[in-house]
Amino acid sequence: MELLVASAVGILTAAGIYLILRRRSFPVILGLSLLTYAVNVFLFATGRLVSGAPPILNKYEEVVYTDPLPQALVLTAIVISFGMTAVVVMVALGAYLSSQNDRTNMPAEPEGAGDDE
């Protein structure tokens, strides 16, 4: 299971970074989403990988339990990344509609005085 989760995090991260470097807004947004999936899976793994165990400690005996805190962290991270993805989609759409261009790198500045846009 460790190998599976670790390679999933690695592949997602690599794919995300590759897509972000594509410099067009749609791949960049996809790349950011993949990166957030990668980090969510990673956060799950930080509590050590345990399957089928309750998130409850037992003070009478030694039991296998899963750490509930990373799950709470992941929930927060999911909510935040969801909101952020929505924001970046809207901003990218605004940029595309107002400049007819979906490149994420800035075009060269038009030379000369008085060119505001």
Next chain:
Amino acid sequence: MNHLLIAPVLLPAIVAPFIIMVVRHHMDLTRIFSVASTVLLAAVTLALWAMAADGTVHVYELGDWPAPFGIVLVLDRLSAMMIVLTSILALPILLYAIGSGWDERGANFHALFQFQLMGIMGAFLTGDAFNLFVFFEVLLIASYGLMIHSGGGRRFQAGVQYVVYNLLGSTLFLFALGTLYSVTGTLNMADLAVKAAEMPADDTALLRVGAVMLLLVFAIKAALLPLHFWLPSAYANAPAPVAALFAIMTKVGAYAILRMFTLVFGPDVAATTGLSEAWLLPAALLTLIAGAIGVLGSKKIGRVAAFGAIASMGTLLIAISLFTETAAAAALYYLVHSTLAAALLFLVADLVVERQGPWIFVNKPMAQTGLISALFFAAAIALTGMPPLSGFLGKLLVLDATRGADLAAWIWGVILVGSLITIIGMARAGSILFWKGHGLPQDEEEPDETDGTETGAKPAHLPFVACFALLGGLVALTVFAGPATNYAEQTAAQLYAPADYIQAVLGKEAQ
């Protein structure tokens, strides 16, 4: 437990939705509530400052959960200073936004402004690393909205870059926090400090990885050199009051470095010694040089201010990166100064942009050219660190504090040469904008009327009031340099004695 401690977070958090939901359609009411909330915020933060000034560390346990399990807000001298600085900075900026009409050029400026304040206040107050991430996101998501306020093609494109860069930073932040949690099993900063200090020195690879990733995240926020690329176009294309407020956002990064790398990964924590010293200082030196060259080479007044902000961050990070108590004290004084100075320069730059567009070129004198050029002169003096304003004192303190360092010659050389280049750059921009235009024939055809706002026509006193308020803050910082440096020294002393902080947060469990 004193409930006033959470007021700086709650107050904007309540006012912002109120503005959106109740008074959205009444610009005057919106402005009244926004200003009233900011004034109240300033009063609250000043009260908290008075509470923290005696050196006690106040802790607020959210939901009354004890410290390593629940989230805590912690008020010590450093947080108190930062929240006071934020609220004092926010008020003139808000007045400027109202006076110049920036807040009317798009929807929900005031609500986003309040959310931004909420995020900044929370980031300064929180004592929990994951909560720091959450407040970073709060301030960032508000800043995304503010960044693209009033729209426009270039602003949107700069906004996309800004959002993407910061989302990458946030992802890295989560990776860093996950790594730290997997090693230590906690994210409470005080508890982290205890756990990190207990770590055996030969089994700390993951902890060091986490610490370096965390430092990278904060370096992105603080615009440290290889990671500063988001700043110039974001700040130069953001609406001016927003850019001025962003002057405190780079300081959030500096604050976080100062907090985490004194409290958790302090200089005497065996596990992480030698992690940051090797490259943070050279990077800070390069940041200062890059900022200075950027000031010299900018063709737009907004970019001059943005690169000026980068240069001041370079000076600040030089002082921080030494991780000694005297250097931290100098850094804190310079931090307050450079925030006010950078904000002032952004506002003055906007006064110019409103009158003749963003380019630095020889033009006939603009409306109120005397006042604006005087303000630009003052802002340039402050930011470059010339006497008589507080920038000079700040740089002097930084130079003095770095005297004994290994790379002292390099630090002195870079700061002095960097200041010289910045002075030349500012002088160039100022003389082209304000001086050479006097030689032109007055009836020449105006080449640009970009946004059609003839500010000469309307009585725009409020922008000047705001600028002079910031300038007044700089003058006060100069006049009261004695008490201010005393406070900075006490703050640095508290930072480098983290036992009090840990004791206050964890109670008896620290032993």
